[in-house]
Amino acid sequence: MSESAFEQLMASVDAPLVVMTTAFGNELAGCLVGFHSQSSITPERYCVWLSKANHTYRVALRASHLAVHFLTEHDLGVAEHFGTVSGEDTDKFAGLEFELDASGVPLLAACPNAMTLERISILDDGGDHVCLTTRVLTAEFGGEFTPLRVSDAIQLEPGHASEERAIQP
Numbered sequence: 484m485s486e487s488a489f490e491q492l493m494a495s496v497d498a499p500l501v502v503m504t505t506a507f508g509n510e511l512a513g514c515l516v517g518f519h520s521q522s523s524i525t526p527e528r529y530c531v532w533l534s535k536a537n538h539t540y541r542v543a544l545r546a547s548h549l550a551v552h553f554l555t556e557h558d559l560g561v562a563e564h565f566g567t568v569s570g571e572d573t574d575k576f577a578g579l580e581f582e583l584d585a586s587g588v589p590l591l592a593a594c595p596n597a598m599t600l601e602r603i604s605i606l607d608d609g610g611d612h613v614c615l616t617t618r619v620l621t622a623e624f625g626g627e628f629t630p631l632r633v634s635d636a637i638q639l640e641p642g643h644a645s646e647e648r649a650i651q652p
């Protein structure tokens with residue numbers, strides 16, 4: 484099937500990729516995210532859209548804080564790690580170097596360009612992703628970098644297809 488105009492526009496924009504992490508209690512979660520954006524200048528605000536299919540979404544619904552890690556052109560391995568398996572059946576943080584911030588959110592040692600965020604609201608407009616609006620608590624800039632983009636990760640198979648939903652026990 485040929486690409487729709489919408490798909491062509493989005494491919495041309497070629498969003499940079501981030502890893503969003505969060506935690507509720509001892510449960511850590513994180514996934515690769517292409518849907519994210521600054522949403523206010525003053526005050527500093529940031530939005531992330533999470534798939535309803537994802538383990539990270541289910542943890543984020545209960546979490547108050549999250550972190551966004553900006554990936555560089557050298558981080559395809561990080562993208563694969565967080566974007567192709569699910570925290571449902573894999574501990575993505577086992578063997579990974581990270582520290583917990585004051586809110587218990589994992590900060591990845593491999594990704595120094597990162598922000599810690601406090602959740603303000605969740606918007607579910609009926610699509611397959613929900614929007615988390617957040618206030619920026621801290622931002623760390625490790626120096627100029629070339630972002631890893633969706634086109635660099637086109638070969639990655641997401642751990643969950645966007646139309647999947649968790650099976651109720």
Ligand SMILES: Cc1cc2nc3c(=O)[nH]c(=O)nc-3n(C[C@H](O)[C@H](O)[C@H](O)COP(=O)(O)O)c2cc1C
Binds near residue numbers: 535569570
């Ligand atoms: C290039 C790419 C972009 C993605 N963008 C998003 C996104 O914006 N939001 C999202 O929730 N999942 C996105 N995903 C999917 C998740 O990262 C993936 O399904 C992950 O394995 C879910 O892990 P989890 O179940 O542990 O949360 C993307 C995956 C890829 C490969």
